[in-house]
Amino acid sequence: MSISDIAASLHPLERAVLPHLNEQDFDKIVSASKLKDVEVMRALQWLENKDVLKLKETLTEIVDLDKNGKEYANSGLPEFRFLNALTEDPQSVDAISKKAKLSHEEAQKSIGVLKQRSLIELTKSKGLQCHITSAGKKFQNKKSPEDAFLKSLPREMSSLSKDDQELLHQFRKRKSIITVSVKKHRAITITSTGKKLLEQKSSIDNIKDHLTPEMLRTKSWEKNSFRRYDVSAPVPRFFSGKKQPYREFLEEVRTHFLALGFTEMTGPVVETEFWNMDSLFMPQDHSARDIHDAYYIKEPTHATSLPEDMVKKVQAAHENGYTTGSRGWRYKFDVKRTHRHILRTHDTAISPRILSSKELTVPGKYFQLVRCFRYDVIDATHLPDFNQIGGFVVEEGLTLRHLSGLLKMFAKEFCNTDQVRVVPAYFPFTEPSASLYAKHPEMGWIELAGAGMFRPEMNAPLGVKDPVIAWGIGLDRVAMFNLGFKDIRQLFSHDLDFLRQARGI
């Protein structure tokens, strides 16, 4: 980087320390720049990275006074205070302590030190009596090397003489007189690049960090340039608002069907057995109706009203085929049961509602995209409730060939593949019935859709005269593939980190 490039990319902190680099010492730069330690340190490291300076750290041991040491440096060491309080006549230890203002502990310690140096003697008569020796007298009221040493602190360890070191050794045995700490010293050497940079001081002063409204108003920007950024530097994470990926997939599918000319239908979550099953010509003892498949509700258990005319026709279809020529299922249809409430088990529950309504137009294409519910264990392949899309096409003259064409269009639209096969299938309400399998590049053959032509026993009670092709598409597996999910439960994930990072479609 050229000197001017360095100058233009200096961070505000770097610019702040730059005028103080000549101090050549970290602490001095801190006090001169009025920045925080960490800010100066970061600035110096950045400058070092730009080869503007060299940082050298040295460690120094500092000898200093501790709590007691501070007191003794002022008022003298206790042993000398004890010594100074002695007179020609022997005195009791208590009297001396009192005179010298020493605690019992300090007095004991002083006696120990003084006796060892033979400056005092102790006798026992009327308690413990203390005498000063002739050697002791020489030290009375004199400046001691100990006191001088304490007063000289703090000092660097390396500056201590041999005698001082001996004193230090003695003091370190005593309580809270001396501390030794390690101090970091950071020295700064300005490189030749740095020297050249400092010569450009005036141009550095013209570099601005922010473009402000003030600058725009006064046009002062004309005289300035702007700091260059390190554009590759990472930035703090930002959490945007975002729509849920599975929901977006469902909306995409919905839009697709609208574009294909299908009209959207909807129906209630709480259905009756009538619309969910009976009107679809599923016999009332069909296994799909066992308590272990549909969810029944506590209250109200039954719907109070249904289109009773139609109920009668559906009943006839089940019992004897109604007007269709069918044999029917030949059992006694339970009219009370048909009113029973359940949670919708499949999207097709909505189709008979629309087929029998006045809104139906022929020819017509209809679809529904709804939540459905089945009594099932919840695991990696089953959700408590799931989305289904299905619908029908009603038009005079529809044939199995149209059904096949419709299914192959789905394969192209939703799996973008021509590798499909349409095979016979069984659904209770369609005849003929077919399943569409599409070959997915990674998942192999998957069942994409089921379809068929609604049975006459279903159409006749609903008043439908034209053929109806019904179809349904399994969404979950296609969604998982599209979204790259491994576990079906991820479709309803509550993990915000996952949702923040999940890609859309």
Place this chain on the structure above:
Amino acid sequence: MPTINFALADMEALIGKRLTEDDLDLLMTYAKGEFENYDKKTNEVTVSLDDTNLPYLWSAEGLARLFKGVLKLEKGHPKLEIKKSDYTLEVDKSVKEVRPHIAAFVAKGKKIDDYLLKQLVQLQEKFCESYGRRRQKVSIGLYSYKRITFPVKYTTVAPEKMSFVPLEMTDKLTLKEILEENPKGKEYGWILKDAKKYPILLDSKDEVLSFPPIINSNFTGRVEADDTDVFFEVTGTDEESILLATNIFAQALYDRGFDIFECKIKAEKPFSSPKPFNDSIVIPEDLAQSMLGLDLSKQDLLDLLKRARYDISGNKVMIPDYRRDILHPVDVVEDIAVMFGYENIPDAPLSSYTIGKRQPMTLQVNKTRDMVAGAGYLEVMSPILSNKSLLYEKMHTKDFGTVEISEYMSETYSVVRSWLTPILMDVLSKNTHVEYPQRIFEQGLTTQRTGSKITDSERIALATAHSDAGFTEIKQALDVVMKAKGVLYTLEPKTNVQCFIPGREASIIVNKKQVGIIGEISPQVLSTFGVEVPVSTLELDLSLF
């Protein structure tokens, strides 16, 4: 959906042709089923069948019969010869009350090895469980012929008056004790819960054959690996279903090379079983062509019908006796299409012009979702099923009307959600380790119950959670939504829920109607959820304005 196993070599022997895995894969589509697996080591093939109305296909013999038609190896009804005999079965009137119908036959002349026995038991079990409604409608018994002395009696006895050793057991138990103690008795006892007397099958020496539909006797009701002759009986509540079971088994055993001997059923209306249905149906002219869109000559149609194993008699299509799924001519038309081959049916495009229209609510909810996401909120999506503990207890709020499931699989999913705010609280409680601020929303269906009235409503709820979250911020979000919708609203400082800090909650009013609630979640609720930052929420019923 029944799944069955058979040996590949057995299937090849029944058809008279070698089969590859690809052949099986294709053939199974004709049976509306799937080829699941072939185990080279054991030579075992696994397939699944979708059509619950075609139980004859739940056996190797039935599938082979269909495959022979597909492969043009055999056409029309399969051969079945029923030999006359003096075997009789006397039916006592009392069975009418509990299990009125019975049919039976004797099959003789082929060694029953382990494999064949397994095949017979497999068909018996699949038939009784699925088509027989867990033995209630139909239950089947197979017996070692040599241990039975004819005539056989079908009658009823008091639960304590009769005892025998049940299959695989060593001690004699009364019928009552069987229901109380035997595993099969416990499993199927529900079928007889209202019966005062129980059905029983005895031979002329009063040796118990079985206690239908529960269990066979350990003496007669055990077919052994070197038996060559078996007695078959089926009892049930539905006459047609038991006759169908008899026909299916008789045909399967005949296909295997057994001689089938009739059994005379001496009931109120005596008959000889197996009893053919001799059923037929007339297919209206051109129905097949008009439904399938195919140009088929009469000869083509006849050929396809015969490959589907129908016979033709005049203008009538004769239905084989092992099928009772034909309710209407469309059922036969489907078989024509299947034999024609779905893969051979040329596609036709839909040519009518129709205009796609969405539900008005779809547009509204999606525009609202766009705005809320634009305001910085992250969308979540949850199951609609929830639980009262989350919806009310943890929200310190009284139940305001909920649709509850009567027999749920899991407590966690035992009601239909009535509001969304608790679900957002649940999400926040699971994400306390995730970086804040957390601003989330969910849009979706909720269901409320007022007495017997059930209403679905499309709602949206927002929650903001971080150290400075508060009423002002959530009210700003409300402003964003309402202004974009061009809706004027007022706030009334009270709500019908108890989850907010008093004095920091409001009902959202549009056109004098309450359409939502807004407020700061109370510290009590936050601590219940273990959320350690302030949370403010808003919930709107989009169906109301």
